[in-house]
Amino acid sequence: MNQRNALRARVLELIERGVHGAPDPDAFDRLALDVFRYQLAENAPYRRFCERRGVTPDSVGHWAEIPAVPTAAFKDAALICGSPDLAELAEAVFRTSGTSSGVERCGTHYIRDLTLYRAAALTNFAAHLLPEGVTLRMLILGPPPELAADSSLTWMLELVRTEFGGDGSRYFVDESGLLVDELAAALESSAAAEEPILLLGTAAAFAHLLDALPKTLLRTARGSRLMETGGIKGMQRQIQRDELYAIFGERLALPELYCVSEYGMTEMCSQFYDNVLYEQARARPPEFRFKVVPPWVRTQVVDPETLDPLPKGRIGVLKHFDLANLDSVMAIQTDDLGVAGAGGFEIIGRAAGAELRGCSIAMDEWLTAQR
Amino acid sequence: MVDGSALEGFWLPALDRRRLDIKERAFGPGQVPLALPALTPELLRHSLIEAQDARARFLAERPVAELLRAIAAAAGLLTRPGERYREELLAVLPEITGYSRRMIEIGLQRMGEGWTESALTAALKAEFDCIEVLDDFQPREGGGLNRAYGPSLTVHFFSGNIPGVSVTSLIRGLCVKSASFGKTAAGEPYSAVCFARALAEVDRELASCLAVTYWPGGNEELEAIAFAEAEAVIAYGSDATIADIKRRLPLHARFVPYPNRVGAALVARSALNRAHAPQLAQSAARDVASFDQQGCVSPHIIFVERGGEVGAREFAEALAQSLEQLSREIPRKSLTPAESTSIHQLRAQAEMRGATVLASAGGTAWTVIVEERPQFEPSVLNRVIYVRPVDDLSVPLRELARVGRHLQTVAVEGEPSEVNALARRLGAAGATRIVPLGATAWPAPHWHHDGRFQFLDLVRFTDIEQP
Numbered sequence: 001m002n003q004r005n006a007l008r009a010r011v012l013e014l015i016e017r018g019v020h021g022a023p024d025p026d027a028f029d030r031l032a033l034d035v036f037r038y039q040l041a042e043n044a045p046y047r048r049f050c051e052r053r054g055v056t057p058d059s060v061g062h063w064a065e066i067p068a069v070p071t072a073a074f075k076d077a078a079l080i081c082g083s084p085d086l087a088e089l090a091e092a093v094f095r096t097s098g099t100s101s102g103v104e105r106c107g108t109h110y111i112r113d114l115t116l117y118r119a120a121a122l123t124n125f126a127a128h129l130l131p132e133g134v135t136l137r138m139l140i141l142g143p144p145p146e147l148a149a150d151s152s153l154t155w156m157l158e159l160v161r162t163e164f165g166g167d168g169s170r171y172f173v174d175e176s177g178l179l180v181d182e183l184a185a186a187l188e189s190s191a192a193a194e195e196p197i198l199l200l201g202t203a204a205a206f207a208h209l210l211d212a213l214p215k216t217l218l219r220t221a222r223g224s225r226l227m228e229t230g231g232i233k234g235m236q237r238q239i240q241r242d243e244l245y246a247i248f249g250e251r252l253a254l255p256e257l258y259c260v261s262e263y264g265m266t267e268m269c270s271q272f273y274d275n276v277l278y279e280q281a282r283a284r285p286p287e288f289r290f291k292v293v294p295p296w297v298r299t300q301v302v303d304p305e306t307l308d309p310l311p312k313g314r315i316g317v318l319k320h321f322d323l324a325n326l327d328s329v330m331a332i333q334t335d336d337l338g339v340a341g342a343g344g345f346e347i348i349g350r351a352a353g354a355e356l357r358g359c360s361i362a363m364d365e366w367l368t369a370q371r
Numbered sequence: 372m373v374d375g376s377a378l379e380g381f382w383l384p385a386l387d388r389r390r391l392d393i394k395e396r397a398f399g400p401g402q403v404p405l406a407l408p409a410l411t412p413e414l415l416r417h418s419l420i421e422a423q424d425a426r427a428r429f430l431a432e433r434p435v436a437e438l439l440r441a442i443a444a445a446a447g448l449l450t451r452p453g454e455r456y457r458e459e460l461l462a463v464l465p466e467i468t469g470y471s472r473r474m475i476e477i478g479l480q481r482m483g484e485g486w487t488e489s490a491l492t493a494a495l496k497a498e499f500d501c502i503e504v505l506d507d508f509q510p511r512e513g514g515g516l517n518r519a520y521g522p523s524l525t526v527h528f529f530s531g532n533i534p535g536v537s538v539t540s541l542i543r544g545l546c547v548k549s550a551s552f553g554k555t556a557a558g559e560p561y562s563a564v565c566f567a568r569a570l571a572e573v574d575r576e577l578a579s580c581l582a583v584t585y586w587p588g589g590n591e592e593l594e595a596i597a598f599a600e601a602e603a604v605i606a607y608g609s610d611a612t613i614a615d616i617k618r619r620l621p622l623h624a625r626f627v628p629y630p631n632r633v634g635a636a637l638v639a640r641s642a643l644n645r646a647h648a649p650q651l652a653q654s655a656a657r658d659v660a661s662f663d664q665q666g667c668v669s670p671h672i673i674f675v676e677r678g679g680e681v682g683a684r685e686f687a688e689a690l691a692q693s694l695e696q697l698s699r700e701i702p703r704k705s706l707t708p709a710e711s712t713s714i715h716q717l718r719a720q721a722e723m724r725g726a727t728v729l730a731s732a733g734g735t736a737w738t739v740i741v742e743e744r745p746q747f748e749p750s751v752l753n754r755v756i757y758v759r760p761v762d763d764l765s766v767p768l769r770e771l772a773r774v775g776r777h778l779q780t781v782a783v784e785g786e787p788s789e790v791n792a793l794a795r796r797l798g799a800a801g802a803t804r805i806v807p808l809g810a811t812a813w814p815a816p817h818w819h820h821d822g823r824f825q826f827l828d829l830v831r832f833t834d835i836e837q838p
Contacts, residue, residue, distance in 0.1 A: 045723055052722065072716035077723035304708035305734045307715065317712055333719075335712040351708035 004081070004326070007031075007038055008116065011296060011323045015119045019127040019294045020278070028295060028323070032063035035323055035330050042081035046329050049073070063298060064309065068319050068331035071267045074107035079328050086112055094152035096266045109152070109266050112327040118159060120270040120324040124294050125160045128260055128273035129198065129227055131281035136225075138169035139186055141178060141201025141209060152266045153229060157200055178205060180212045187218050187252075196223030199252075202230040203244060210251050218252050225258040225277060263291055263347055267332050269324035270297050275344060290344035296323040301340045304351060307333065312340045317351055378463065380405030380560050381584035382567035385421030386414060396585075398560060400705050401466025405560060407585055412596050418582045419552055419600040423523045426550035429576035433548065435495070435505045441577055442542055443488040445570035449538070449562075450483030456569050460562060464534050468559050469704035474662065475534060477701065481813045482535040486542060490816035495546060497817035498827045505548060508835055516835040521547030522602030522625065525829060528616060530607040531558015532665040538566045540605055541581060547829045552597060553583040560585040594619065603627065603829050627828045629821060632667035632779040633749055635674070635771060636808060637764050637793060638686070639785030643679030649689055651784055654809025655756075656693030658782060659737070661812030663703050664752040667821070668780040668804070668811050671750040672757040674767035683760035684727065687741045691729040694737035694754060703736050703754050711735050713751050747774050768796050775801025779821060782808045 010031055017024075037057045040047050050056075050067050060066055073079065074096075078087045087093075087110045096107040111117055130136070138161050148154040161169050172183040190197045197220060199206075206228055226248060241261070248254045257280040264271035272291040279286040293299050300309045301316040310316040318338045321331050337348040377395050391408040398405055408414070430438075448456045457479065464475045484490060495502045499519065501509050508516040525544040529537040537553060541563055544551035553563045563583045571578035586593060598604065603625040606616045613630040620626055636658070642651060658670050673690075675683040706714075714735040722728050726742035737754040744759060747770040761767055771778060781802045783790050794805045803822030804814065814820070 049719075049722060052728075070716045070719035073719040073723045075723075076720045304711040304715075305706065315708075317708060333715065335709075335716060337708060351712040 003038060004042075007035055007326055011035070011116055011326055012119055014296045014323065015116070015123055015294075017295065019124055019292065021295070023295060028298065029063060031323060032066065032298075032321060032330070033060065035326055036060060036063070036066045038326075039081055039329060043079060043329060044084075045073075045077040045079055063321055063331075064300065066321065066331040068307075068321075068333040069329045070333045071107060071265065071335065074109055074267050075105040078108070078110060080110045080112060081327050082112070086110070092117075092155060093150055094155070094266045095150040097151070107266055109328060111269070116324040116326055117269040120294070120296065121156050121159055122163055124271055124273060125156075126164065128275075128278050128292065129160075129225060130164060131278045134196075134223070135164060135166045136196055136198040136223075137167065137190060138165040138198045138200060139183060140169070140171045141173065141183070141199065141205035142171060143173040144171040147173070147175065153202075153264065156264070156271070160200075173205070178208055178212070180209060183209060184213060184216060184218060187220060191219035191221050194221045196221045196225075198224070199226040199254075201228065203228045204230060206248070207244075210247060220253050224252075224254060225260065226252070226254050227260050227262050227273075229262040229264065257285060261289075261291075263336075265332075265334065267328075267334075268320060268322050270294060270320075270322045272297075272299075272344075288341065288343070290341055290346050292344050297321065299340075299345055301338055301345060302333075310340075312342070315339045315348060318345065318347070377404040377406045378459075378561070380407045380555075380564060382564050382571075382578075383408065383414075383418050383582050383584060384571070384579045385418045385425075385582070398557060399467035400469045403463060403466045405585070410584060410586060410593060412592055415593055415596045416600070419524060419550075419597065422550040422552065422580055422582045423600070425576065425579040426523060426548070430545070430548050430550065430580045432506075433577075435502050435546070435548075438545060438548070438577075439488045439491050439495075441570070441574045442491065442545055443486060444573045445566060446483060446486035446538070446542070448569040448572065449565060450479050450486065456565050460534075460565055463561060464559070467561060468531070468534055469706075470534065470662065471702040471704065473701045474704070478533070478535055478662065482539065484813075485539065485816035491542070491546060494817040494825060498824050505546075505830075508833075511834070515837050517832045519547070519830040519832055521549035521830050523550060524600050525549040525551045525603040525605060526597045526601040527551060527553040528604070528606040528608065528612075529553060529556050529559075529563065530612075531556030531560070533662050534559045534562050536607065537563035540607075541566060541583075543825050543829065544605075545577070545580070547826050549603065549829065550580040551582070552600075553581070554594075554597070555583060555585045557585070557587070591619075598624065605629070605829075625829065625831075627823070629667065631777055632821065633747075633774060633777050634668055634670040634780040634782075634811060635672050635747065635767070635778070636670045636782035636811075637767060637784070638673060638675045638808070639764060639783075639789050639793075640676040640679035641786045641789060642784035643675070643681040643686060645680050648679075648681040648686060651808050652686055652689035653693045654807070655690050655782075656697050657809055658811040659690075659694065659754055659756045660697045660701055660703070663754055664750065664756075666812065668814065669752070670756065670780070670782060670811055671752070672747060672759060673782075674759050674761050674764060676764055677760050677762055683758065684741060687727070687729060687739050687758040690756070690758065691737070691739045694739065694756075695731065698731060698736040698754075706735065706753055710751075710753055714738060714753065714755055717751055717755065746770055764793065768793070768800070771797065771802070772800035778802045780804040780806060780811050780814075782806050782811050784808050 053067050055067050090110040090112050091114045092111040094109045140157050145154055145158050172179045245256050245259050248259050257276045260274045260277050262273050274289050275286055275292050276289050298321040300319045302309050302319050304317045318334045318336045335351045337351045338345050393406050393408050395404040396407050448454045465472045504519045508518045511517050527540045541551050555563055567581045567583050598621055601624050605627040606613055607629045610631045613628045675686055718728050721740045726740050729739040731737045739756055741758045745766050778801045781797050783793050783805055
């Protein structure tokens, strides 16, 4: 479609200006409304969602008014622009990992073409993990694409490995799990050679590594850095962010400012990274750690009950507007708890898995019992 | 430090308050500070032994009729307008539980109907042929005599979802002349203490047979002390909580568990006539709104037969309107971010599936999800109700049988012969309470709670056989 190609080109151009270039809010504002109107016209389930809320192409004057689809909606509809057949032709299909309740469906994000996804992922990753423009060997504490075909995280890691990974970049998870000894050996050999490396993985994978080698002194050369994702959620033991980074410092010799947290989701093409390494590389050690919102995205913190935006400093749930989601839905309502501050936002946790108290039954328990 | 203005969250008459290490702990969305003692195992054991001692002296041989008078008098202090305890509960419970004041008011009033002398007498008579069997040996059908003895100590583990249930539980213990120790839950730690204090005003000696306090869950050391002293244990909570308690129960203790329950409603097409349907929708709305659906009695799902004068969709819309009205008269409690978010997410999923979602504007005050799906599925509650149109009520009956183990209250509407037929099948499936719409929230005082006995499950009998 001409309209789609034109929009795609405009979004791509905005992304290619980079993360930390001169801001151009008007560009986002205009493009967001155009993308919204396109999605309203082309994405049937989204159109019905908007119509039920009395929203028409003309009733939205600002991106903040664009109706946001809760992430769970991706479990029950193919949220794509264009004919549903296009789902079959999608270049990639990302799915959320199994939920606690086996009978629940998973969220599915059909990526019609990966151009925008690639552009957003690479630009953003480079800006925040390789701000000095260096090439580093990547040690990935995750499965290769063959073992996790529908994971957006796996796909992203493969993308950055291919584009930016130095010689010897590889995965350290196979069917048997984390290859602890091989990883330890790789760490040791690169440290001995004074070769800085880039470690990437979920916080749970890192915790697993460190728990598996409680007595081993693992070292990394100066300039090494780490990207962790998933943070404290999904971990067996409760651990705070500060504690985790302190452990990285002690056990992996990684300074705090070289530990960068990534936040992304299956339902969004773009990701968010901590500001710290980018600032450090600009010789501006940051006062606060926060997630950077790239110029082609907007994030609001909203009241969990009313979904109205909250002022800075108030904890709410995160709502994202991502232009890279051109082919699906740009406005996403998550159930991630966060708070906005100067410069960006921070994630606090998930507002999910509501517990029911007393004699009334919890959905999760119920579904577990039914299995 | 305690500044003297915090409410006391405990009733431990055997302990010298001046010797206790008392700290304040904040509860609920209103962060209400309650003063609570740091209980050591020794202090707890002492309390439990003293309560049993007091029972032997003041309760074990008290005539039941007198007991009921004292209990009713104490309960009256919690339910009669103008009484200090009632006013305190109306002020404090909304802040602790998040329920609206109006909801608490209705709850106290309706539950209070079961705390009167006549209601308690009726409840006892429903289980004991002659309630004086609690006082002395009485003749038995078949020959001989018997007498009922309540436990020397009943330990209650309360849940926090419905204010006032803890009071009913303590009252049951008193009726069978048992000393009671109540461990309250963070969701509602106060009404039991309030009752104990009210009882102390009416009859200090009886109140010395009660002990109530709060400690954060999972304190196995203290719980072990309670178990060791208990002759009966009553526990309210999730299946997991109950299983955990059951695992640690001593051999000698009688166990009365109140685990996970789900409710439902069945509406036959015969009931959906123009004249009757609007009132049915209002009744259903009250059932959904009462305590925000958090009770074991609350309906999660309403199966509606198609083909009546009023269709299922129309019924759902009337239900939605009634819920909207009730949301103003009896506001729904404030939710945690997780609870609010899961309702927004659930609504979106249902919409995407093609269900009709009728929802309150500007928030999650109420939700009606109309969908053709035969399965029973539990609601996330907080006034989220599924309406499932069916061709014929036999389909949902099969579904409800599948979850029979968890089934308690089922509201049924139809012709009397239909209701009877449905009741038979529901009873066989495991349902323990069948009511009209509108009546789910307030069980009759003499009900079989979860199909069992309120008092008989606590007592043991001694028989005198006379050949």
